[in-house]
Amino acid sequence: MTVDTMSARDHMALAERWGAHDSVPFPVVLSHGEGAWIHDTEGRRYLDFHGGYSATNFGHRHPVLVAAAKAQLDRLTLSTRAFHHDHFGPFCQELAELTGTEKVLLSNSGGEAVDTAVKIARKWAYRVKGVPDGAAEVIVAGANFHGRTTTIVSFSTNAAHRAGFGPFTPGFKVVPYGDIDALRAAITDNTAAVLLESIQGEAGIIVPPKGYLAEVRDLCDDTNTLLVADEVQCGLARAGTTLAMDHEGIRADLYTLGKSLGGGLVPVSAVVGRADVLGVITPGDHGSTFGGNPLACAVGRAAVRLLATGEFQERSRELGAYLHSRLNELDGVTEVRGRGLWAGVQLDEERVAGRRVTEALAERGLLCKEARGHLRVAPPLVVTHEEIDLGVSIIADVLS
Numbered sequence: 001m002t003v004d005t006m007s008a009r010d011h012m013a014l015a016e017r018w019g020a021h022d023s024v025p026f027p028v029v030l031s032h033g034e035g036a037w038i039h040d041t042e043g044r045r046y047l048d049f050h051g052g053y054s055a056t057n058f059g060h061r062h063p064v065l066v067a068a069a070k071a072q073l074d075r076l077t078l079s080t081r082a083f084h085h086d087h088f089g090p091f092c093q094e095l096a097e098l099t100g101t102e103k104v105l106l107s108n109s110g111g112e113a114v115d116t117a118v119k120i121a122r123k124w125a126y127r128v129k130g131v132p133d134g135a136a137e138v139i140v141a142g143a144n145f146h147g148r149t150t151t152i153v154s155f156s157t158n159a160a161h162r163a164g165f166g167p168f169t170p171g172f173k174v175v176p177y178g179d180i181d182a183l184r185a186a187i188t189d190n191t192a193a194v195l196l197e198s199i200q201g202e203a204g205i206i207v208p209p210k211g212y213l214a215e216v217r218d219l220c221d222d223t224n225t226l227l228v229a230d231e232v233q234c235g236l237a238r239a240g241t242t243l244a245m246d247h248e249g250i251r252a253d254l255y256t257l258g259k260s261l262g263g264g265l266v267p268v269s270a271v272v273g274r275a276d277v278l279g280v281i282t283p284g285d286h287g288s289t290f291g292g293n294p295l296a297c298a299v300g301r302a303a304v305r306l307l308a309t310g311e312f313q314e315r316s317r318e319l320g321a322y323l324h325s326r327l328n329e330l331d332g333v334t335e336v337r338g339r340g341l342w343a344g345v346q347l348d349e350e351r352v353a354g355r356r357v358t359e360a361l362a363e364r365g366l367l368c369k370e371a372r373g374h375l376r377v378a379p380p381l382v383v384t385h386e387e388i389d390l391g392v393s394i395i396a397d398v399l400s
């Protein structure tokens with residue numbers, strides 16, 4: 001069958017019939033995109049305020065990223081870690097330099113990076129901290145989102161993410177996000193790490209109380225506990241800085257990165273951090289067939305080059321301040337949360353109609369996602385002031 005001659009209805013019917021029902025996608029069938037815009041098979045054009053959950057921070061098909069991918073497609077795409085390849089070392093160096101870290105472990109999805117960080121923290125606890133074998137604990141925050149692997153859903157507080165998937169991986173404790181006393185009370189001699197999102201994304205773009213992350217850092221230092229920051233979504237310029245923790249002027253021991261690290265072209269993720277902590281990983285411990293592959297590294301290097309100019313961080317800060325001020329003016333909006341070009345827009349009771357709002361936005365040409373009572377606004381960082389004005393006017397229109 002030729003996809004070009006199929007209608008949107010045909011595509012949706014096939015997806016429904018043959019695809020597992022892991023999502024209820026919007027009734028639009030996307031076919032191509034450029035910058036902050038996406039087109040569907042019916043010839044309609046949408047402004048993208050969804051941003052691929054921050055995987056498309058550079059916009060759709062950024063020319064620098066596409067050129068890097070095309071060049072690499074003509075050279076080498078897979079080597080596995082059984083051999084060296086000529087983008088691996090440079091990518092590790094450039095990513096470490098961008099993030100001010102010492103070592104890099106590459107993988108594919110964000111969930112895989114988080115899972116790997118948990119493994120590293122546990123091994124560090126046994127080999128370095130002296131925790132009795134099998135007793136290591138990792139403390140996480142309520143309303144976290146770290147991915148969907150069996151271990152990660154084991155410490156999720158979202159019932160839908162867990163139901164039917166047990167038995168769960170033990171060794172995790174959950175404390176409320178932003179509550180330093182609860183964290184202090186939870187840490188024991190067996191605590192390997194505290195794992196947190198620097199800004200909680202899926203929970204509604206929740207910025208922790210001022211000073212909280214610095215207190216977490218101090219607590220980790222005092223108790224010889226690792227601080228692991230999940231920056232898969234908030235990192236790499238989305239929050240207006242290279243790492244969202246930079247806002248607080250503190251450093252985590254490990255960071256997990258993903259989403260826009262692959263430029264929205266290919267899945268690329270990483271654990272980056274202290275050399276002595278990542279140093280617990282030795283040959284044979286861990287591995288991934290596709291992790292750090294030549295195509296991923298070539299595209300990742302181009303993404304890092306874009307970030308190294310600081311332009312995207314600056315755009316995020318500047319356009320983000322503008323977006324927040326525009327959203328705060330709207331009727332029906334009770335709170336705008338977030339940092340940089342990233343907003344959790346809380347709607348008042350009357351307007352909390354979940355999908356009704358976002359479907360009405362899509363009908364008017366704006367793609368945006370809701371989650372439990374709020375709209376998540378995360379346009380690609382290449383969006384312009386005029387495009388923000390357009391998107392905000394569509395939101396205003398739907399809310400009234």
Ligand SMILES: *Cc1c(COP(=O)(O)O)cnc(C)c1O
Binds near residue numbers: 108202233234
């Ligand atoms: C999306 C996300 C993940 C999981 O990434 P996948 O690539 O979907 O596995 C992990 N942590 C955070 C904070 C995320 O937003």
